[in-house]
Amino acid sequence: MPSGLSDLSIPTGWADLARLLHRWLIAQRWFGGKGRDEAASEIADTALLPGEDGGTDVLVVLLSVTYDDGAWEHYHLPLVADPDSPIGRVGRVSLGDATADQGGVRTLAAAATRDRTVATTMGSQLVGAPHGATAEPPCVLDGEARWLGAEQSNSAAVLGEQWFVKVFRRVEAGPNPDVELTAVLTEAGSTAVPHQAGALAWGGAAAVAPALVMVSHFETDAEDGWSQAVADAGAVAAGVAPPHGLVDGGADLGRLIAELHRVLADHLGTREIGHETLAGWAHAMTSQLDRVLELADGSTQPHVRAVVDAADELHSRFRGLCEIGSPGRSMRVHGDLHLGQLLRRADGAWLVLDFEGAPARPLGERRRPHSPLRDVAGMVRSFDYAATHAAASRGEADPPPVLRAWRDELVGGFTAAYDAAAPPRLLPPDPTAHRWLRSALVLDEAVYELGYELDNRPCWAAIPAGGILRVLAGEGAEMTS
Secondary structure, three states: OOOOHHHHHHHHHHHHHHHHHHHHHHOOOOOOOOOOEEEEEEEEEEEEEEOOOOOOOEEEEEEEEEEEEEEEEEEEEEEEEEOOOEEEEEEOOOEEEEOOHHHHHHHHHHHHHHOOEEEEOOOOEEEEEEOOOOOOOOOOOOOOEEEEEOOOOOEEEOOOOOEEEEEOOEEOOOOOOHHHHHHHHHHHHOOOOOOEEEEEOOOOOOOOOEEEEEEEOOOOOOEHHHHHHHHHHHHHOOOOOOOOOOHHHHHHHHHHHHHHHHHHHHHHHHEOOHHHHHHHHHHHHHHHHHHHHHHHOOOOOOHHHHHHHHHHHHHHHHHHHOOOOOOOOEEOOOOOOHHHHHHEEOOOOOOEOOOOOOOOOOOHHHHHOOOOHHHHHHHHHHHHHHHHHHHHHHOOOOOOOOHHHHHHHHHHHHHHHHHHHOHHOOOOOOOOOHHHHHHHHHHHHHHHHHHHHHHHHHHHHHOOOOOOHHHHHOHHHHHHH
């Protein structure tokens, strides 16, 4: 154990460490407090993970960030000494991000896939467990690590082209939905997800405590669904054959999501959706709508202005949720399902990733049961995003007829297959109620997207705005299937 890391695990050395990590943290793309005034950071706890399986020692740091408005967040910052890409120096030790270090990644993966407990400085514990707590033999963590550079809220690496190592950055009280739900699906033998190999949690088992690391099997021959959809939509717009034949796989995806919902409902249970629940959903939707309309009011983009002008109709659509008589049942769902959360293998089989839910929503909301049609709505919006993105890349504000037909065929195949395969007890039995609930959820998802784009990528705001307007106009398969 390098003495520098050991010294930094003692609270007397934490003030300098906190200042260094604060400066580094606020510059990271996964830092969630951008645009807010952060008052200070302090070390909440640390733990030393000894290197094994060729790994190096890692100092796990939980950093507490306090904002001027009194709110606070915790971030997971695992560190190594003498790194190739240093964060900076504290005393005589040079520190770097363990997730960007070959040995550091191996140590974090080992901690998640070994059945052991490590004490923390402040009297808590890190609990590592292979999936099922008795998995034998332990994972063989050979090979080099390579890093994934896609925009995301966590850090990830592939180890030995066999294991996907995800390091969760923002730590919230309670179990991580990604770890929680993939564990259920793995134990059930579901083919819908890459099987989980283990997780490292802070303060207890991952079933009840926040996770720091998760390891799952890596799919070597799979490509993400968004890349395939963008390529196919671009080909359709150009009048050539789509390279991935995504439309042909839409029905397979619908059946897979239906089976995923069946497994989650069977293992985690369902709830009746009563009038109070519907009223709560309607209130949440209208509250979000009001926040987004306030943002949109400053835009000059024609589609965004048209959404502002349609405020009364949008409010009416969401209030109408309260009139649905038999809305089906609520259950644990993915909560942020879109093409970017899917992999498609070379044999055409689909896999679902990232069950954390929408990162901008609080953990309690992301773990709250909802209608399974929420995931269906997410996919409907994602198909529309791909078509509209392809049109925008050609300088067109809206998808031309050929892309609208491609999108509607994809949506129609997906939703028809889902409706046929999903357990009937989960869905509204009345077709009109089914369409009304799904269209409201599609609108809610599009409103969320509009707020995100206005905050982060204003030049993309016309994509969800156009989607909102098309649903209100009753255009396409998202309204009529």
